[in-house]
Amino acid sequence: MTDxxxxxDVRRPPARAPRILGFVAxxxxxxxxxxxxxxxxxxxxxxxxxxxPARTMTRSAPVSAEQLAALRHRFGLDQPLYVQxxxxxxxxVRGELGTSYTYNRPVAELIGERIGPTVLLVxxxxxxxxxxxxxxxxxxxxxxxxSADRWFTSVGLTLxxxxxxxxxxxxxxxxxxxxxxxxxxxxxxxxxxxxxxxGVLPRVLDVGHHLVLPCVTLVAVIHAQxxxxxxxxxxxxxxxxxxxxxxxxxxxxxxxxxxxxxxxALLPTVTLIFLHLGLVVSGAITVETVFxxxxxxxxxxxxxxxxxxxxxxxxxxxxxxxVIVMNVLAELLYRVLDPRVRAS
Amino acid sequence: MTPVLDMRDVSIxxxxxxxxxxxxxxxxxxxxxxQTLGLAGESGCGKTTLALSVLRLLPRSARVEGEVLLGGRDxxxxxxxxxxxxxxxxxxxxxxxxxxxxxxxxxxxxxIAEPIRLHSAERVPTAVLxxxxxxxxxxxxxxxxxxxxxxxxxxxxxxQRVMIAMALACEPSLIIADEPTTxxxxxxxxxxxxxxxxxxxxxxxxxxxxSHDLSVLANTCGRLAVMYQxxxxxxxxxxxxxxxxxxxxxxxxxxxxxxxxxxxxxRVGEGxxxxxxxxxxxxxxxxxxxxxxxxxxxSFTDGARIRTRAVSGVDLDVCEDEIVAxxxxxxxGKTTLAxxxxxxxxxDAGGVSYLGAPLAHTGGGLRAFRRRVQLVLQDxxxxxxxxHTVYEAVAEGLRVHGDVVNEGERVRAALEAAELRPAEEFxxxxxxxxxxxxxQRVVIAGALVLDPRVLVADEPVASLDATVRGEVLELxxxxxxERGLxxxxxxxxxxxxxxxxxxVAVMRAGEVVERGPVEQxxxxxxxxxxxxxxxxxxxxxxxxx
Numbered sequence: 026m027t028d029x030x031x032x033x034d035v036r037r038p039p040a041r042a043p044r045i046l047g048f049v050a051x052x053x054x055x056x057x058x059x060x061x062x063x064x065x066x067x068x069x070x071x072x073x074x075x076x077x078p079a080r081t082m083t084r085s086a087p088v089s090a091e092q093l094a095a096l097r098h099r100f101g102l103d104q105p106l107y108v109q110x111x112x113x114x115x116x117x118v119r120g121e122l123g124t125s126y127t128y129n130r131p132v133a134e135l136i137g138e139r140i141g142p143t144v145l146l147v148x149x150x151x152x153x154x155x156x157x158x159x160x161x162x163x164x165x166x167x168x169x170x171x172s173a174d175r176w177f178t179s180v181g182l183t184l185x186x187x188x189x190x191x192x193x194x195x196x197x198x199x200x201x202x203x204x205x206x207x208x209x210x211x212x213x214x215x216x217x218x219x220x221x222x223x224g225v226l227p228r229v230l231d232v233g234h235h236l237v238l239p240c241v242t243l244v245a246v247i248h249a250q251x252x253x254x255x256x257x258x259x260x261x262x263x264x265x266x267x268x269x270x271x272x273x274x275x276x277x278x279x280x281x282x283x284x285x286x287x288x289x290a291l292l293p294t295v296t297l298i299f300l301h302l303g304l305v306v307s308g309a310i311t312v313e314t315v316f317x318x319x320x321x322x323x324x325x326x327x328x329x330x331x332x333x334x335x336x337x338x339x340x341x342x343x344x345x346x347x348v349i350v351m352n353v354l355a356e357l358l359y360r361v362l363d364p365r366v367r368a369s
Numbered sequence: 370m371t372p373v374l375d376m377r378d379v380s381i382x383x384x385x386x387x388x389x390x391x392x393x394x395x396x397x398x399x400x401x402x403x404q405t406l407g408l409a410g411e412s413g414c415g416k417t418t419l420a421l422s423v424l425r426l427l428p429r430s431a432r433v434e435g436e437v438l439l440g441g442r443d444x445x446x447x448x449x450x451x452x453x454x455x456x457x458x459x460x461x462x463x464x465x466x467x468x469x470x471x472x473x474x475x476x477x478x479x480x481i482a483e484p485i486r487l488h489s490a491e492r493v494p495t496a497v498l499x500x501x502x503x504x505x506x507x508x509x510x511x512x513x514x515x516x517x518x519x520x521x522x523x524x525x526x527x528x529q530r531v532m533i534a535m536a537l538a539c540e541p542s543l544i545i546a547d548e549p550t551t552x553x554x555x556x557x558x559x560x561x562x563x564x565x566x567x568x569x570x571x572x573x574x575x576x577x578x579x580s581h582d583l584s585v586l587a588n589t590c591g592r593l594a595v596m597y598q599x600x601x602x603x604x605x606x607x608x609x610x611x612x613x614x615x616x617x618x619x620x621x622x623x624x625x626x627x628x629x630x631x632x633x634x635x636r637v638g639e640g641x642x643x644x645x646x647x648x649x650x651x652x653x654x655x656x657x658x659x660x661x662x663x664x665x666x667x668s669f670t671d672g673a674r675i676r677t678r679a680v681s682g683v684d685l686d687v688c689e690d691e692i693v694a695x696x697x698x699x700x701x702g703k704t705t706l707a708x709x710x711x712x713x714x715x716x717d718a719g720g721v722s723y724l725g726a727p728l729a730h731t732g733g734g735l736r737a738f739r740r741r742v743q744l745v746l747q748d749x750x751x752x753x754x755x756x757h758t759v760y761e762a763v764a765e766g767l768r769v770h771g772d773v774v775n776e777g778e779r780v781r782a783a784l785e786a787a788e789l790r791p792a793e794e795f796x797x798x799x800x801x802x803x804x805x806x807x808x809q810r811v812v813i814a815g816a817l818v819l820d821p822r823v824l825v826a827d828e829p830v831a832s833l834d835a836t837v838r839g840e841v842l843e844l845x846x847x848x849x850x851e852r853g854l855x856x857x858x859x860x861x862x863x864x865x866x867x868x869x870x871x872x873v874a875v876m877r878a879g880e881v882v883e884r885g886p887v888e889q890x891x892x893x894x895x896x897x898x899x900x901x902x903x904x905x906x907x908x909x910x911x912x913x914x
Binding site: 265266267269270271272273274275276277284285288289292362363364365 | 421424426452453454455456457458461462464469470471472473474475483484487488519521522535
């Protein structure tokens with residue numbers, strides 16, 4: 026690197042297109058490999074879980090040993106582990122995730138139903154948290170040590186360390202149930218009310234009304250990490266000389282920040298945001314449970330109690346897969362944002 | 370006529386801790402249109418602080434007293450809006466080491482266009498803007514297509530050209546160039562200086578150049594001013610200042626850079642090579658070579674799988690009791706060759722031998738070799754672990770080699786040998802408590818403690834101040850005199866080669882194009898490339914006294 030840095034000749038332009046394709050193929054291949062590991066891991070992980078699905082399902086009614094054995098046979102639980110794994114892989118290749126024990130319906134169908142609400146909740150919360158976090162992080166760093174910095178970081182870190190379910194319950198009690206003279210302002214459970222007038226707008230408003238509390242809970246908890254990353258990466262950029270150049274050019278301070286400092290500071294933040302987009306899907310388990318939001322998180326929670334092995338495997342693959350997909354997307358996006366990564 | 374820049378009794382101090390730290394004391398200077406002024410001084414003398422005060426670019430902790438008049442208006446009294454209007458349009462800056470001074474995620478064309486758009490009263494049509502950027506790039510002799518390049522895609526010299534194009538963008542009446550050529554090699558340096566000089570001469574712009582290198586300033590500026598510890602100690606016409614400096618600090622600056630071809634500026638004389646030769650330690654190969662390379666070729670494979678030859682077919686010997694300089698521009702392959710000599714890289718072809726025996730590339734053999742051939746790097750700050758004391762830094766080599774008998778005594782001896790006396794005083798210190806020169810001595814002591822036969826020094830004084838350079842070079846010469854220690858100095862600085870080396874090898878594009886005794890190669894070069902290198906060295910016309 027040092028050897029060629031200062032060479033003053035015109036460099037040959039790199040052959041861009043094939044290298045980009047190669048890069049994308051490499052990343053996608055890596056992602057596929059991770060996904061395969063997830064599938065294998067998921068299968069064995071849930072077999073180790075305590076609890077017997079057959080017993081849990083028949084808890085309410087007295088059953089004979091034969092009936093239990095028949096149930097186990099139906100689910101394939103009496104087969105050796107490697108046979109179960111083989112069948113599982115075979116089904117997976119055919120695009121089947123198996124049948125849920127408790128719901129007695131194909132897992133893929135169940136997940137398909139629940140993924141919409143989760144994406145709505147998590148997507149809204151993440152977009153809000155990212156915007157809020159980035160804005161707060163920028164403010165905090167630009168006036169490093171100022172009152173905004175102190176308030177944002179202390180409040181953000183407090184909320185970040187609070188257990189999600191606890192904060193959710195508090196909000197639920199305060200704004201859902203109501204405290205003292207204040208009535209409950211928001212619905213306490215679910216995604217929609219049974220008695221909504223027909224029409225698109227009333228239904229959208231109803232869902233939005235239900236969305237407020239779980240969304241606020243998620244935003245409150247996760248915005249801090251975006252803020253802290255943005256803050257520290259902007260602080261790092263603030264000593265850079267190109268900002269002095271920008272000031273010397275006569276740019277207003279907010280333009281120096283917006284045009285020069287923030288685009289550079291955003292780079293490390295992008296990776297985090299995308300990693301998080303994947304993680305948040307699973308992170309919503311507690312929030313969805315507290316607010317009975319009919320999403321993947323709640324489904325996972327219900328499946329865990331049985332344990333409903335096919336359903337767990339299915340949700341696990343979807344959740345882990347989303348992390349991997351987002352990670353690959355982050356790397357590709359990073360390449361677009363940072364010209365230096367593009368070249369190397 | 371109103372001077373473009375008029376500084377009257379300017380003093381600048383920084384709030385640090387509870388008190389004030391003076392950086393600049395009572396400096397007055399003025400500069401008229403078309404004039405060029407060089408501000409010389411060592412790092413920390415306040416020259417950059419003074420320059421930044423012209424556009425009020427100093428950090429908030431700075432307090433400026435006195436008046437800075439830019440085109441007759443007091444910069445200190447301008448409103449923020451007024452100040453922004455003056456910045457770049459009235460005076461622009463060519464910052465040092467343009468890698469960091471350019472925004473890495475925006476194209477250079479975009480960055481050149483930015484101040485034009487900003488300082489125009491009305492919206493500039495894109496086509497006009499593009500044409501103007503193309504025109505500016507043409508003026509700094511860069512291909513127009515380069516406007517879509519990002520800073521990292523350009524070489525150091527090209528980035529500096531972009532900075533100059535940017536500085537010219539709004540046609541200011543003053544350009545301040547802060548160390549415009551530091552970190553550039555001699556050929557690129559001379560191109561950039563010529564460009565800077567011509568650009569201002571054509572436009573009747575005033576130019577203020579700041580540098581630690583008096584020869585750079587003397588070649589660019591009509592007048593010089595020398596700063597020392599925040600004060601202006603001497604000023605005058607460039608020739609006068611260089612030929613007959615009055616202040617001792619000016620003299621120190623002027624003599625720090627040797628004049629190639631001037632025998633009096635060589636530190637190594639004929640009678641120098643004695644001590645080591647009297648007590649030969651033996652073991653050298655038949656031709657006297659301690660370390661030698663034969664037909665060494667090294668190539669790299671980059672991300673796109675394109676092989677680049679960095680070194681091809683090089684022969685080089687470092688004999689006992691000898692200082693050899695390996696000279697070349699950045700990218701000539703000299704550092705790669707040095708790494709190969711140290712056994713840090715395996716050559717594709719050819720081989721390295723020490724005392725006539727080929728270099729082992731595994732385990733014990735390589736370790737034994739590394740005890741005998743030690744490396745000294747360019748930047749002592751980076752080479753020293755900031756959390757290790759001087760003692761730990763020097764003793765580390767012994768510990769790596771599992772040789773801890775009499776550790777304390779040997780560390781002290783090595784520090785003494787590196788002229789850090791008394792050694793006791795330095796043992797417990799951390800790198801940040803030392804000056805640049807002392808740090809480099811600690812690095813050298815770390816090498817000496819293993820009692821090597823050869824030092825490989827990669828730009829050993831490039832990051833040091835003028836006056837400290839001389840001391841470190843004296844140290845290298847002293848080590849040879851007293852211990853017969855051979856040194857291979859890798860440098861782009863012909864003056865350095867001239868001042869301490871016995872033999873020189875000139876490298877270009879991976880090949881040694883010329884070699885021989887320093888006096889011969891540098892005074893009557895045969896190869897075109899050596900001639901070109903010598904021609905690019907800024908010359909201090911100094912009367913030899």
